[in-house]
Amino acid sequence: MVFKAIVVDIDGTITYPDRRLDFTAAEKLRSLKVPVVLATGNILCYARATSKLIGLSGATIAENGGIFSTAYDNKPHIVEGTLEECERAVEYLSTFFDITRLDAEYRKTEVALRRDFDASEARRILRKEKFEVEIIDTNYAIHVKNSRVDKGTGLIELARLLDFVPGDFIAIGDSENDREMLQVSGFGIAVSNADVDTKKNADLVTSRAYGEGTSEAIDYLISKKMI
Numbered sequence: 001m002v003f004k005a006i007v008v009d010i011d012g013t014i015t016y017p018d019r020r021l022d023f024t025a026a027e028k029l030r031s032l033k034v035p036v037v038l039a040t041g042n043i044l045c046y047a048r049a050t051s052k053l054i055g056l057s058g059a060t061i062a063e064n065g066g067i068f069s070t071a072y073d074n075k076p077h078i079v080e081g082t083l084e085e086c087e088r089a090v091e092y093l094s095t096f097f098d099i100t101r102l103d104a105e106y107r108k109t110e111v112a113l114r115r116d117f118d119a120s121e122a123r124r125i126l127r128k129e130k131f132e133v134e135i136i137d138t139n140y141a142i143h144v145k146n147s148r149v150d151k152g153t154g155l156i157e158l159a160r161l162l163d164f165v166p167g168d169f170i171a172i173g174d175s176e177n178d179r180e181m182l183q184v185s186g187f188g189i190a191v192s193n194a195d196v197d198t199k200k201n202a203d204l205v206t207s208r209a210y211g212e213g214t215s216e217a218i219d220y221l222i223s224k225k226m227i
C-alpha cells in the first residue's frame with residue numbers, strides 16, 4: 001500500500017537519547033516527496049522551529065495534540081478548555097510532591113513537569129480524585145494532559161485541514177504519548193527504544209534505536225514503495 005504522508009515524533013525518534021538532532025534522520029525526512037508532519041509533546045514554537053530548521057513545511061502537532069498547525073506561519077488551532085483541569089490536577093499534586101513546571105509561560109493546553117517525582121504514584125493519587133487528566137511520561141518530561149486530547153486526536157484534526165485522512169499517514173514514534181497517533185494512522189512504526197506498550201501498537205518495530213531507527217524506517221518504506 002502507498003501512503004500519502006508521514007507524521008513523526010521528535011524527542012527520542014529523530015534525536016539521540018540526549019535530544020541532539022540526528023542529522024541523518026533529518027536529511028532523510030527533508031528529502032521525502034510526501035508531506036512530513038512533526039508531532040510532539042513539546043510546545044508549538046519548538047515543533048515549528050524543528051520543522052523549519054529541518055526544511056519541512058511547518059505542519060505540526062504540539063502539546064500532545066492540544067495545538068496543531070498546517071504550516072510554519074499559519075494561525076495555530078488550539079483546543080480550548082483543556083488547560084484548566086490540568087492546572088487543577090497539578091495544583092493538587094503539588095501538595096504531595098515538590099514539582100517543577102516546564103515552559104509554563106508558553107503552554108496553552110496542558111502542563112509539563114520535570115521528571116523528578118514518581119509519575120506512577122501521581123497517577124494513583126489523581127485517579128482517586130477523578131480528575132479528567134492523564135499523566136504521560138515521555139522520558140523527557142511528565143505531562144499532565146486532558147484525557148480528550150492526544151497526538152491521535154491532533155492527527156485526525158490536522159489531517160482534515162490538510163485534506164487527508166489519518167489512514168493516509170505513516171506514523172513513527174517512541175513513547176506512550178505516541179500510542180494513539182500510531183493507532184489512528186494507516187501504518188505505525190515504533191523505533192526500538194520505544195516502551196513495550198508503544199511497540200504493541202505499532203505495525204513495525206525497527207531494529208535500530210532513536211534517530212537511527214527512523215532512518216531505518218524511512219529506508220524500509222522507500223524500499224517497499226510505501227511512500
Ligand SMILES: O=C(O)COP(=O)(O)O
Pocket residue numbers: 009010011012039040041042138139140141142175177
Ligand atoms: O516533550 C516531551 O516530553 C517529549 O516530546 P516528544 O513528544 O517529541 O517525544
Ligand SMILES: [Mg+2]
Pocket residue numbers: 009010011012013138173174175
Ligand atoms: Mg518521543
